[in-house]
Amino acid sequence: MLKFLKSSLVFGLLFSSFTAQAELPSYYKVVLLTENFPPFNMAVDDKNFARDDGIDGISTEIVREMFKRAGIGYTLSLRFPWDRLYKLTLDKPSYGLFSTTRTPEREPLFKWVGPLAKTGWVLLSAPGNNISVASLEEAGKYQIGAYKNDAVSQHLESQGLKPTNALRDQENIKKLLSGKIDLWATTDPVGRYLAKQEGVTGLNTVLRFNDAELYLAMNKDTPDEVVQRLQKALDELRAEGFVDEMTNNYL
Template sequence: MLKRLTMAVLGLGLLFSALARAEVPADYTVVLLTENFPPYNMATNGKNYAREENLDGIAVKVVGEMFKKAGIQYHMTLRFPWARIYKMALELPGHGVFVAAKLPEREKLFKWVGPIGPDDWVMLVKADSPISLLSLEQARQYRIGAYKGDAIDEHLRKQGLEPLSSLRDQENVAKLMNGQIDLWATGDPAGRYLAKLEGVSGLKTVLRFDSAELYLALNPETPDEVVERLQKALDQMRADGTVDKIFQSYVE
């Protein structure tokens, strides 16, 4: 009898736990933060602060459609710099940041939805540069430009390199062209897209040293039901070709 009563209590506990887990208030809203990181996210007005009506990019479209399909409300804002919005998403319940590389050291800090897209890590040089690399170790002798606080910047520092970091990645285009740096450590396709916006083409890839998948990183207190609904919506968008169509509209 005691065993049956114990099992019944445990069963009710699991039931109430599941119900509580599934209950997401109808007015639950996620504050989404992003940065200027073309072609994934960018401000159409060219500024470092923008709201939904002035945002564009692959991830902006994918994430926005994903939330609509999941039936979850959101507000989307572009701010600067990356380190600030990353910290906000990490510390403030109901917040998320995109696009973020899902690295081992970050994995337990957030709840993740994705992948939204790839980010290959490359070293770019000017078209007429004689530099040739086989490894990051060989890059150590050169001046390397990177984006302050970005996953690539962090990775290089952990490898013992000391990149000359800029607050905006597009600043590295001018630095590369005028000789302030020899190598530009950036993402692909982001780097080439930024260079094109600055009127620069023909940059060469001399090293592809890593890659990462880009995700939406949600504050760890985000309800699991919200995360699951968003992931399901994204999986459906990938299966029906929506994600591919959005990508093609920017990169072709």
């Protein structure tokens, strides 16, 4: 009788383990979206559309390995603009978006996996422009350019500022150099990386006003099992040194 009970218990544990795994169908796939946000995610050919192996960057390498280790299928595409990708991920089940800054305003809108990387938010001025401000409140008297629906722009708006939002962050480089904006609100090191691609160096950091972390943002209807498996895979990769290795490869 005791032997029978032990056998039943083992069978029950195996069955419950099997059903837990079976909750996620083998055909399940996450639709991953990203944008040109170097050096974290970017098209190999610098264009505004790419798929799969045509995309690289720190976050891209980490996300690929994360999904592989978690055993979860996905499709990956890089598109434009960010505003559209953000809204698609909000609206469509099984969609995910990276690299997304996790903020208090966004917290309830998604399920989160991360962090993938750390960044800072800065106000930059053109070479030779010696604007000096000690706070965002002081910066409000200047014309500030930002990236539409980006976390930096959303934060400025939440503080009562009214940035001029562009659909491409690169547009702000030209506006800054031409004097159409006084300050460029962007992410560090992304802003400097973009500027260097445009042949622009010597930008001045006027104010660093926040430190932030980048995540994979998942639609709220994503099964919890998916989020948990991805987070577990990421935690393992970080412990093994993979995340640091990818970051050092690009920076």
